[in-house]
Amino acid sequence: DIVMTQSPDSLALSLGETATINCRSSQTVLHSSNNKNYLAWYQQRPGQPPKLLIYWASTRGSGVPDRFSGSGSGTDFTLTISSLQAEDVAVYYCQQYYGAQLTFGGGTKVEIK
Amino acid sequence: EVQLLESGGDLVQPGGSLRLSCAASGFTFGSSAMSWVRQAPGKGLEWVSGISTSGDSAFYAGSVKGRFTISRDNSKNTLFLQMNNLRAEDTAVYYCAKGNSPQDYWGQGTLVTVSS
Numbered sequence: 001d002i003v004m005t006q007s008p009d010s011l012a013l014s015l016g017e018t019a020t021i022n023c024r025s026s027q028t029v030l031h032s033s034n035n036k037n038y039l040a041w042y043q044q045r046p047g048q049p050p051k052l053l054i055y056w057a058s059t060r061g062s063g064v065p066d067r068f069s070g071s072g073s074g075t076d077f078t079l080t081i082s083s084l085q086a087e088d089v090a091v092y093y094c095q096q097y098y099g100a101q102l103t104f105g106g107g108t109k110v111e112i113k
Numbered sequence: 114e115v116q117l118l119e120s121g122g123d124l125v126q127p128g129g130s131l132r133l134s135c136a137a138s139g140f141t142f143g144s145s146a147m148s149w150v151r152q153a154p155g156k157g158l159e160w161v162s163g164i165s166t167s168g169d170s171a172f173y174a175g176s177v178k179g180r181f182t183i184s185r186d187n188s189k190n191t192l193f194l195q196m197n198n199l200r201a202e203d204t205a206v207y208y209c210a211k212g213n214s215p216q217d218y219w220g221q222g223t224l225v226t227v228s229s
Contacts, residue, residue, distance in 0.1 A: 003176065040215035042158070049156065049208055049219035050150075063218065093158055097214040100172045102148075102160040 002096050006105035010015045019081040021108045022095035028074045031098065038098035041070055044107075045090045053078065053092075073077050086091040086112060114140040115218040117209045122223030129199050133223060135192040135209030143167075143187040146213040149194050151205035152222070159205075161193065163213035172213075177203075199227045 003026040013019055029038045037057035042050040052061040054070035057077055067082040081088055089112055094105040121133040133149070136224050148163040163172045163182040182195040192209055204227045210216035 011139045038214070045159075049221055050216075051219070052215060055215050055217075066201045072130040083167075091157075095158075095160075095215060101174055102163070102213070102215075104160065 001101050002029065002099050002103050004094055004096055004103050004105035006092075006094055006108050008108060010109040010111065011105070012105070012111040013086055013087065014082050014113050017084050019079075019082075019084055019088070020080040020095075020111055021092050021110075023077045023079070023105050024073075025075045025077075025096055025098075029096045029098040032076050038096055039070075039072070039077050040091045040095045040097060041068075042095065043088075043090045044093065045087075050093065055065055081110070082113070085111075115210065115211060117218060119133045119174055119207065119209045119218030119220045119223035122207065122225045124226045124228065126229050127200060129227070130195070130197045131225060133194040133196065133207055133209075133225070135188045135194075135220060137209075137211070138190065140211065142185075142190040145211050147183075147185060147192045148213040148216055149183065149192075149205075150208045150210055150216065150219075151225075152208070153202075153205045156205075161184065161207070163191070166178055176209075196225070199225075201227050203227050 007101040039057040041054040058070045091107045115215045116138045118136045147159040164183045184193045206222040208222045209220040211218040
């Protein structure tokens, strides 16, 4: 199975600051046939189910604000939250869907300082 | 509006069985792959299983392979997860999700507790 490693485990920032979350896969999730990275990001607010934020590493999901952006390729990826808002308090997960067995990162908890 | 409503979660003894259901609405169910993802109390997300649109192809996490079976009834817009030989480590909230690569909508989840 592809192992997904996220960093940091948590971060606390002030409103308006930029959050940067990293995700590394144990093998490439870039498919050579279509040049797409099979990497998604999810947001899980307290007490809520996860919500899809980003897929194909950099495509925003339906209704996702443009302050959320994804980047990276191959094995290293980043989720950036610009101008942090109170409603962004959540745990963020990366996920690879390259293999038949999908795997998630351990999660990064984002809090307001 | 996409809606996914899970049911069937319960308290069950180790070694027991349980069948989860997920009633889907608001989209063309038969045209969407589906999946189950679980979350143990206070822990992260774990993908459990995925199934193709027709149900011909199914995929499982190693931790549940041979014990869990995913299936679907496209005529009733319903997804299922048959869970046998349950273990304490299967205790979790089980989410039904639309799609499997990736999951673009999620239900609210149903709690499965495995304990004697």
